[in-house]
Amino acid sequence: MIQYTDLSQPIYKRLKEMIRSGELKQGEKIIQEKIAEELGVSRTPLMKALLALENEYLVESIPRRGMYIRTFDYDDIINIYVCREALEGMAARLLAVKKDKSFIKELESCFTPFLNVKTIDVNAYTKADETFHSSLIKFTENKPLDNIYFFSDIHDKVVRQGLVRPPKETLEEHFNIINAIKQGDADQAENLTRYHIKKSKELLINQQKKSKQ
Amino acid sequence: MIQYTDLSQPIYKRLKEMIRSGELKQGEKIIQEKIAEELGVSRTPLMKALLALENEYLVESIPRRGMYIRTFDYDDIINIYVCREALEGMAARLLAVKKDKSFIKELESCFTPFLNVKTIDVNAYTKADETFHSSLIKFTENKPLDNIYFFSDIHDKVVRQGLVRPPKETLEEHFNIINAIKQGDADQAENLTRYHIKKSKELLINQQKKSKQ
DNA sequence: TTATTGTATTTTGTATACAAAATTCACAAC
DNA sequence: GTTGTGAATTTTGTATACAAAATACAATAA
Numbered sequence: 292m293i294q295y296t297d298l299s300q301p302i303y304k305r306l307k308e309m310i311r312s313g314e315l316k317q318g319e320k321i322i323q324e325k326i327a328e329e330l331g332v333s334r335t336p337l338m339k340a341l342l343a344l345e346n347e348y349l350v351e352s353i354p355r356r357g358m359y360i361r362t363f364d365y366d367d368i369i370n371i372y373v374c375r376e377a378l379e380g381m382a383a384r385l386l387a388v389k390k391d392k393s394f395i396k397e398l399e400s401c402f403t404p405f406l407n408v409k410t411i412d413v414n415a416y417t418k419a420d421e422t423f424h425s426s427l428i429k430f431t432e433n434k435p436l437d438n439i440y441f442f443s444d445i446h447d448k449v450v451r452q453g454l455v456r457p458p459k460e461t462l463e464e465h466f467n468i469i470n471a472i473k474q475g476d477a478d479q480a481e482n483l484t485r486y487h488i489k490k491s492k493e494l495l496i497n498q499q500k501k502s503k504q
Numbered sequence: 505m506i507q508y509t510d511l512s513q514p515i516y517k518r519l520k521e522m523i524r525s526g527e528l529k530q531g532e533k534i535i536q537e538k539i540a541e542e543l544g545v546s547r548t549p550l551m552k553a554l555l556a557l558e559n560e561y562l563v564e565s566i567p568r569r570g571m572y573i574r575t576f577d578y579d580d581i582i583n584i585y586v587c588r589e590a591l592e593g594m595a596a597r598l599l600a601v602k603k604d605k606s607f608i609k610e611l612e613s614c615f616t617p618f619l620n621v622k623t624i625d626v627n628a629y630t631k632a633d634e635t636f637h638s639s640l641i642k643f644t645e646n647k648p649l650d651n652i653y654f655f656s657d658i659h660d661k662v663v664r665q666g667l668v669r670p671p672k673e674t675l676e677e678h679f680n681i682i683n684a685i686k687q688g689d690a691d692q693a694e695n696l697t698r699y700h701i702k703k704s705k706e707l708l709i710n711q712q713k714k715s716k717q
Numbered sequence: 718t719t720a721t722t723g724t725a726t727t728t729t730g731t732a733t734a735c736a737a738a739a740t741t742c743a744c745a746a747c
Numbered sequence: 748g749t750t751g752t753g754a755a756t757t758t759t760g761t762a763t764a765c766a767a768a769a770t771a772c773a774a775t776a777a
Contacts (some may be wrong), residue, residue: 355738509738511760
């Protein structure tokens, strides 16, 4: 019984989830036969999925030695955030200069549910935040940008494991970005977005310092 | 006789060269068995190489239908340049704030051979230009940045096919960028780099317009 | 002619077999 | 105790076989 036209796709998704959740630990060696058996598939489609993950920088392959879940260290976190800063900043700029601003409604709708609310549900807010940032990229309609952003995005998720700055702090920042885009102020949109991401980067850096002590 | 520990690597390089040179045409369907036979390998390592190319956005895979060499249209060119603008701009900024500026010599050495020369060899200059831009990224020592830049870089090469702005115009721009980095002026370094790429983008846009007429 | 259906061929996706390399581990030499 | 050697085992990389899907094409009906 055939369920999928391409098995490697669900395998890819499953593995990614396993990496993101920590079910597959950073640095862990992937023994193909073992994982293949666990997932009930052969090594061929598994290899396809692993290749995709390797190209996303989530898996490291050493020829003739094996494939390993990548480990992200302190520098990697900073480096990834620098990329996000450049890419999201550019995305905000592109949206600011767009004539058709119909996407604004959708951006705003991410955060309007949290306005005038006494205690914000952090889980829901985290989700909204993810949606907002990926929408920012999506609405540029720049395929290559979407592609390479996505690339840094998953790394962030692996490292961050849900860690976010307090909504109290970021809610206003988000609306400031949206407003700059709405008003067509490209420089302001880019700068605010960069600042926003820089702040998140700093949170991670501080967190890292704490855990090292 | 085993020559490589991983056949897919030379296959990958060969295919990439074939795409860059136009030996494999844009939009062309890749019949795995045929290419595998041509290269004297089986479909397994070929598939690995194709997967890598797919993840680099050079090959498009439609499940159960086949893999095709991607076509890049007018919008793609612009979009790719927008990404380069963001990434290289950020790279220049990072280099400007670096304490250790020992890399400057290497950046300068790309273009010093063309100073005070009557007629510049365009081929040599194109090579120097490629070296300069990839060095800019390399010296940031930001692995993820390197990775995603590389991603846009190959697309550029496929589309551009060696087309460059006249050295007369860009030589000075290059040195201006280097000087801004040397002086530690991050904003200036980023802005000049962005301007430089924006100009190259415009050349491609104009070229495209001409060829459409 | 143009559609349409059924069949043959091609091509993809997956599993599996097998050789070569890497790893493990026991045991000897120092 | 450490180091080195060499089988036994594991694991990877490649080729290949085969089923399922897609495609091409011929034969038939309208």
